[in-house]
Amino acid sequence: MFLEFLQILIVLFFAVVFHECAHGWVAYRLGDPTAKQAGRLTLNPLKHIDPIGMIVVPLVLKLLQFKFVIGWAKPVPVNFNNLRRPRRDMIWVALAGPATNFTLAVVLSRFLPLARSAFVYETLALAVLINLIVGCFNLVPIPPLDGSRVVMGLVPVRIGRQMARLEPYGMIILLVLLNVGLLNFLWVLAALGAVLLNVDLSLIS
Numbered sequence: 001m002f003l004e005f006l007q008i009l010i011v012l013f014f015a016v017v018f019h020e021c022a023h024g025w026v027a028y029r030l031g032d033p034t035a036k037q038a039g040r041l042t043l044n045p046l047k048h049i050d051p052i053g054m055i056v057v058p059l060v061l062k063l064l065q066f067k068f069v070i071g072w073a074k075p076v077p078v079n080f081n082n083l084r085r086p087r088r089d090m091i092w093v094a095l096a097g098p099a100t101n102f103t104l105a106v107v108l109s110r111f112l113p114l115a116r117s118a119f120v121y122e123t124l125a126l127a128v129l130i131n132l133i134v135g136c137f138n139l140v141p142i143p144p145l146d147g148s149r150v151v152m153g154l155v156p157v158r159i160g161r162q163m164a165r166l167e168p169y170g171m172i173i174l175l176v177l178l179n180v181g182l183l184n185f186l187w188v189l190a191a192l193g194a195v196l197l198n199v200d201l202s203l204i205s
Contacts, residue, residue: 016073022100024076032082048073094149101135109197132190143167
C-alpha cells in the first residue's frame with residue numbers, strides 16, 4: 001500500500017512539475033517574465049512543492065479509493081496583463097500545461113516495449129496514465145483549472161469575469177464533483193488514451 005502510493009506520488013509530482021513549468025515557459029515566451037523572475041522556470045521539484053496538493057489530497061483520494069488520484073504543484077505565477085495579447089495569449093498559456101502532459105504520455109509510451117522488468121513497465125505505464133489524467137483533469141472548465149482560462153479567453157469579457165468569481169471555491173467544487181462521481185468520465189478518457197498508446201492497463205496495480 002505505502003510503496004504503491006509512493007510510486008503514484010512520485011510519478012504524479014513530476015507530471016505536475018512539467019505541467020507548471022510549461023505554463024511559465026509559454027507565458028515567458030509571450031511576454032510575461034513573472035515566473036522567470038520568481039525562479040520557477042525550473043524542473044527542480046523543491047521549487048514547486050505544495051504539501052496540500054501533492055501529499056494530503058492524493059493520500060485522502062487513495063484512502064477513499066477514488067477512481068483516480070489527482071494532485072497539484074504550487075501554481076507558477078503568471079501576470080496575464082504582461083502578455084502581448086492578454087485574452088488570446090491566456091489561452092495558449094493555459095493549454096501549455098495539458099499539452100505537455102499529453103506529449104509526455106506519448107513519449108513515455110514509446111519506451112514501454114523496451115521495459116525489461118515488470119516494475120519498469122508498470123512505472124512507465126503509470127506515468128503515461130497519470131499524465132493523461134492530469135491533462136484531462138486540467139481541461140475541466142472550472143476555475144482555477146486551465147480549461148476555465150481557455151473558456152474565459154473565448155467568451156465575452158463579462159461572462160469571463162463571472163467565471164473568475166468562482167475561483168475561490170473552485171477546488172471545493174472539484175472535490176465535491178469527484179466525491180459524487182461526476183468526474184469519473186475523466187478516468188474513462190485517460191484509460192482510452194492509454195489503450196490507444198498500447199498500454200496494458202491490467203499490469204498497473
